[in-house]
Amino acid sequence: MxxxxxxxxxxxxxxxLAAQAVPPEVTPQKLKAALPELEKLVEQTLKQTGxxxxxxxxxxxxxxxxxxxxxxxxxxxxxxxDPDTVFQIASMSKPMATTVLATLVGDGVIRWDDxxxxxxxxxxxxxxxxxxxxxxxxxLCHRSGLPDQAGDWLEDIxxxxxxxxxxxxxxxxxxxxxxxxxxxNFGFTAAAVAGAxxxxxxxxxxxxxxxxxxxxxxxxxxxxxxxxxxKNRALIHVRVAGQWTAKNVRQPDAQAPAGGVSSTARxxxxxxxxxxxxxxxxxxxxxxxQALAETHRPQIVSGFHPETNQESQYALGWGVSRDERxxxxxxxxxxxxxxxxxxxxxxxxxxxxxxxxxxxxxxxxPEGINASFFELVLHGKxxxxxxxxxxxxxxxxxxxxxxxxxxxxxxxxxxTPPLPFASYAASYENxxxxxxxxxxxxxxxxxxxxxKKLSFPLRHWDRDVFIFQPTGESAGGLSGANFTVGPExxxxxxxxxxxxxxxxxxxxxxxxxx
Numbered sequence: 451m452x453x454x455x456x457x458x459x460x461x462x463x464x465x466x467l468a469a470q471a472v473p474p475e476v477t478p479q480k481l482k483a484a485l486p487e488l489e490k491l492v493e494q495t496l497k498q499t500g501x502x503x504x505x506x507x508x509x510x511x512x513x514x515x516x517x518x519x520x521x522x523x524x525x526x527x528x529x530x531x532d533p534d535t536v537f538q539i540a541s542m543s544k545p546m547a548t549t550v551l552a553t554l555v556g557d558g559v560i561r562w563d564d565x566x567x568x569x570x571x572x573x574x575x576x577x578x579x580x581x582x583x584x585x586x587x588x589x590l591c592h593r594s595g596l597p598d599q600a601g602d603w604l605e606d607i608x609x610x611x612x613x614x615x616x617x618x619x620x621x622x623x624x625x626x627x628x629x630x631x632x633x634x635n636f637g638f639t640a641a642a643v644a645g646a647x648x649x650x651x652x653x654x655x656x657x658x659x660x661x662x663x664x665x666x667x668x669x670x671x672x673x674x675x676x677x678x679x680x681k682n683r684a685l686i687h688v689r690v691a692g693q694w695t696a697k698n699v700r701q702p703d704a705q706a707p708a709g710g711v712s713s714t715a716r717x718x719x720x721x722x723x724x725x726x727x728x729x730x731x732x733x734x735x736x737x738x739x740q741a742l743a744e745t746h747r748p749q750i751v752s753g754f755h756p757e758t759n760q761e762s763q764y765a766l767g768w769g770v771s772r773d774e775r776x777x778x779x780x781x782x783x784x785x786x787x788x789x790x791x792x793x794x795x796x797x798x799x800x801x802x803x804x805x806x807x808x809x810x811x812x813x814x815x816p817e818g819i820n821a822s823f824f825e826l827v828l829h830g831k832x833x834x835x836x837x838x839x840x841x842x843x844x845x846x847x848x849x850x851x852x853x854x855x856x857x858x859x860x861x862x863x864x865x866t867p868p869l870p871f872a873s874y875a876a877s878y879e880n881x882x883x884x885x886x887x888x889x890x891x892x893x894x895x896x897x898x899x900x901x902k903k904l905s906f907p908l909r910h911w912d913r914d915v916f917i918f919q920p921t922g923e924s925a926g927g928l929s930g931a932n933f934t935v936g937p938e939x940x941x942x943x944x945x946x947x948x949x950x951x952x953x954x955x956x957x958x959x960x961x962x963x964x
Contacts, residue, residue: 476802495818500694505520519531519535524685537683544708544782546711555741560586580627596621604636611705639705715807719805780796861911886898915933916930925948
């Protein structure tokens with residue numbers, strides 16, 4: 451039934467309202483006043499936090515209105531960050547990945563609701579029904595039922611992308627299918643790889659062909675080797691004895707769609723222009739507008755906005771939220787806890803976006819700077835120290851990460867001695883992580899795991915419990931290696947605490963071959 455046929459007066463009343471344009475809140479005058487304050491804030495933040503380097507770009511109404519580097523590429527060295535310094539951007543790669551996939555949707559190569567097995571027929575989840583039904587959309591908005599960060603430890607111990615995706619079939623779900631949000635880099639990667647398979651190209655080539663080259667993003671890549679080869683690149687930093695130190699290397703090729711992009715502030719400005727212009731760039735429609743708009747449409751509740759306590763949602767590679775005035779924002783952060791922090795934040799109704807890249811972690815500097823920028827441009831002044839607020843939040847996150855079932859910093863007062871090391875030395879295995887080897891060498895036990903046989907010395911803690919320091923992106927504090935000893939005084943099982951968050955960290959002894 452046509453409501454307008456029954457309500458002609460209502461129709462006449464509403465037509466003028468529909469035609470009225472909402473005046474923009476971000477005027478050229480407000481923006482002009484905010485940008486010098488933004489620059490002062492960034493300089494102040496570098497001094498207060500010691501973060502070695504930052505690069506920032508602001509786009510408004512298809513124009514780059516701010517583009518600058520701050521600080522240095524590596525702590526203690528003179529080379530400065532500039533707009534062409536290459537940063538690893540971590541999970542800010544996700545909205546770039548869905549931009550690439552949107553080009554395929556616009557071309558009719560894939561649909562958001564294609565099943566993953568339509569393009570990756572060998573892919574499996576633990577539940578056969580979920581295997582048959584899970585779609586690209588499900589993985590891209592993190593509602594597959596996989597637990598938070600599923601697959602990340604597999605990457606940390608050396609498995610490549612193909613093997614991590616294969617082993618997801620052994621991962622039990624944390625929730626029922628499509629009922630809960632749980633952030634999973636490798637579920638996201640599975641969807642992107644499926645899209646690339648449909649297009650007949652490796653993911654890394656697809657990104658270059660569909661996004662980087664058309665936008666002239668000459669310094670952008672989804673391959674770690676290109677970042678490593680860049681002469682003008684920012685090293686990654688963590689705190690060591692209170693000082694920011696470039697001690698780590700983060701090689702994210704296994705999860706390239708979810709976290710493997712490296713880029714510059716200048717290149718990312720072009721992607722911001724594309725996003726804010728509905729897929730247009732320099733007057734050309736490079737990405738189908740409807741397909742790109744779908745990446746911004748909320749799919750599942752992901753939490754609550756920390757400033758407003760309003761509901762936050764996740765779209766396809768984008769976090770979607772509203773502020774206290776109901777303004778719509780699209781955002782995504784990136785973090786490698788080995789030394790990278792980034793954030794992109796867009797206010798689409800004002801055609802305004804900002805990206806802040808940093809070469810240090812953990813820190814809330816990108817979110818703090820971006821929140822400060824929007825407050826400056828919308829209100830003309832800051833209501834609080836947003837950098838301090840966000841730094842505090844990341845400090846809490848780190849404390850949660852390094853939490854263990856036992857505080858291994860405090861040894862037991864009267865530890866029970868271990869059995870002879872021969873009681874523990876053996877191979878142990880499970881389907882998900884594969885084989886773990888416990889070997890005696892130089893009067894100590896050593897744990898070796900993963901395809902690269904990463905080796906960790908074990909230090910005795912109490913009776914059948916030993917401790918070690920894990921390494922990698924997911925590593926926190928000390929972890930326990932707890933042996934279960936049978937009546938023959940030989941260990942029959944081994945539980946590795948840091949691998950056991952989802953109950954997959956118990957390994958069964960492999961019988962010795964006769």
